[in-house]
Amino acid sequence: MKKILFSIVLFGMVLLTLSAIKKDNNPLTDDFIIGDTGIASINALSFGPNGILFIGDSKNAAIYALDTKDSNEKVKAEEISINDFDNKIAASLGTTKDNIKITDMAVNPISKSIYFSVNITDGTPVLLKLNGEQFENISLNNASYSKIELTDAVGVDETDSRGRPIRNWAIADMMYHKGKIMVSGLSNKEFRSTFRSIEFPFNNKQDFASLEIWHAAHGRFETYAPIKTFNVINIENEDYLIASYTCTPLVLFPLKDLKGNEHIKGRTVAELGGGNSPLDMIVFEKEGKQKFFMSNSNRPVMRIDYDDIVNFKDSLTEEVTEFAATDGVTYDNLPFVNVIQMDDLDDENVLFLIRDREGDLVLRNRTKQWM
Amino acid sequence: MDVIHQKYILKAKVFLVFFCLVQFYNCKNKDEISDVKIVYENEKAVAVYFATNLDENNIKIYLKGNKETSVLGETVKENGIITFIPIVPFSNGKTYEIQLEILFQKIY
Numbered sequence: 001m002k003k004i005l006f007s008i009v010l011f012g013m014v015l016l017t018l019s020a021i022k023k024d025n026n027p028l029t030d031d032f033i034i035g036d037t038g039i040a041s042i043n044a045l046s047f048g049p050n051g052i053l054f055i056g057d058s059k060n061a062a063i064y065a066l067d068t069k070d071s072n073e074k075v076k077a078e079e080i081s082i083n084d085f086d087n088k089i090a091a092s093l094g095t096t097k098d099n100i101k102i103t104d105m106a107v108n109p110i111s112k113s114i115y116f117s118v119n120i121t122d123g124t125p126v127l128l129k130l131n132g133e134q135f136e137n138i139s140l141n142n143a144s145y146s147k148i149e150l151t152d153a154v155g156v157d158e159t160d161s162r163g164r165p166i167r168n169w170a171i172a173d174m175m176y177h178k179g180k181i182m183v184s185g186l187s188n189k190e191f192r193s194t195f196r197s198i199e200f201p202f203n204n205k206q207d208f209a210s211l212e213i214w215h216a217a218h219g220r221f222e223t224y225a226p227i228k229t230f231n232v233i234n235i236e237n238e239d240y241l242i243a244s245y246t247c248t249p250l251v252l253f254p255l256k257d258l259k260g261n262e263h264i265k266g267r268t269v270a271e272l273g274g275g276n277s278p279l280d281m282i283v284f285e286k287e288g289k290q291k292f293f294m295s296n297s298n299r300p301v302m303r304i305d306y307d308d309i310v311n312f313k314d315s316l317t318e319e320v321t322e323f324a325a326t327d328g329v330t331y332d333n334l335p336f337v338n339v340i341q342m343d344d345l346d347d348e349n350v351l352f353l354i355r356d357r358e359g360d361l362v363l364r365n366r367t368k369q370w371m
Numbered sequence: 372m373d374v375i376h377q378k379y380i381l382k383a384k385v386f387l388v389f390f391c392l393v394q395f396y397n398c399k400n401k402d403e404i405s406d407v408k409i410v411y412e413n414e415k416a417v418a419v420y421f422a423t424n425l426d427e428n429n430i431k432i433y434l435k436g437n438k439e440t441s442v443l444g445e446t447v448k449e450n451g452i453i454t455f456i457p458i459v460p461f462s463n464g465k466t467y468e469i470q471l472e473i474l475f476q477k478i479y
Contacts, residue, residue, distance in 0.1 A: 088437075088439065090434075091434045091437040091439070091440040092441070092442065092443050093458065094432070094442040094443075094457050094459065094461055094462060094465065094467065095434065095465060096462070096465070099462060120459050122459075122460070124459045124460075126458060126459060128443075133439075135440070136443075137443045137444075
């Protein structure tokens with residue numbers, strides 16, 4: 001009898017220990033599996049909590065959450081200045097720069113490590129982490145991950161009005177915000193431009209809204225172009241999506257409305273100039289005031305004051321007829337051109353991947369003091 | 372030109388590039404690397420292997436002309452054969468160098 005009692009107590013203790021261990025685990029990664037992710041392309045990268053990296057794969061029309069296990073906290077990043085960057089990445093992949101495309105860059109906000117996604121011309125996607133001036137391969141074939149497939153993503157063979165394939169824009173930009181991964185891109189619906197908000201850990205629930213904006217440079221309402229880059233702005237205790245599109249409207253959408261398969265019309269607060277595509281948008285405080293910074297394909301990095309956005313109560317509804325002219329919220333052009341990738345590096349620095357005046361691709365940090 | 376013919380030309384190109392470089396290497400390090408072979412999958416050069424008495428940790432592969440950044444991949448040694456699997460297949464027409472890298476330790 002004593003033996004039976006002892007066995008029961010022992011069994012109970014083992015169960016308690018196991019459950020305690022389970023509680024110590026990261027609940028965000030409890031449902032992760034280990035194996036081949038099957039990622040077919042990398043269009044966007046964005047860090048979430050605990051070193052979890054979200055990877056947007058337009059080919060598969062899926063979002064992957066990858067546990068990088070890169071969660072050792074670092075307050076300040078190292079100084080970074082690496083010339084000939086595309087040749088170095090290409091050489092680490094055994095090829096030359098004409099055979100690669102750097103599709104995104106993301107800084108882990110905890111460790112300050114820098115990650116790059118690269119697509120090889122043969123279609124192979126690669127994820128690299130910078131270690132000093134060398135690269136480390138982050139395996140996509142043997143990784144701890146979870147995945148969600150986007151519902152109603154734009155079809156594999158669909159094209160735009162000029163016959164160009166648009167599947168690549170199934171995922172245009174991503175950002176983790178308050179427990180959700182937010183995704184801009186194109187759907188297969190009549191109003192293609194779409195915004196998704198997906199709970200993380202993934203649970204198959206996807207909130208979806210189709211978007212409509214007044215495009216001042218084109219002089220019409222549009223629903224078919226994806227948001228190219230976005231961030232979140234809080235105005236009077238309400239979160240808004242601050243989004244920019246090609247040619248280059250800046251639009252606000254109340255985040256609370258972007259759900260339930262609704263069709264939402266945004267408020268265009270600026271036309272930042274046609275003939276341009278926005279690339280990245282970051283936000284940080286300078287002297288106690290929030291400022292937004294946006295890099296562009298054909299314009300310098302723009303600085304937009306929070307106060308100017310908040311104080312612009314109007315909505316643009318007129319066409320901007322002069323080519324590349326601007327309207328609405330004003331901005332300052334910063335002396336940084338050809339910034340291909342931009343991200344927040346640490347409290348004092350931003351990170352630029354920039355093509356300099358000699359044509360060299362350079363990775364370097366830049367103090368926020370001079371931005 | 373038919374597909375099979377093209378495939379053999381591709382194989383010959385990649386193999387010859389390795390072969391030439393390894394021959395050059397062997398002039399200085401006789402008998403340390405031999406029998407270099409390329410592994411193909413779906414017409415892509417996915418690995419290279421060779422016989423050697425060297426430690427796999429001292430072997431690095433570079434794209435010719437770029438000695439600062441070695442090619443990323445996995446190196447394994449089994450029964451005197453080192454296999455290097457690059458994370459992306461070797462590029463057609465590119466030249467690669469197999470290099471022995473020894474860290475010298477100064478003994479006082």
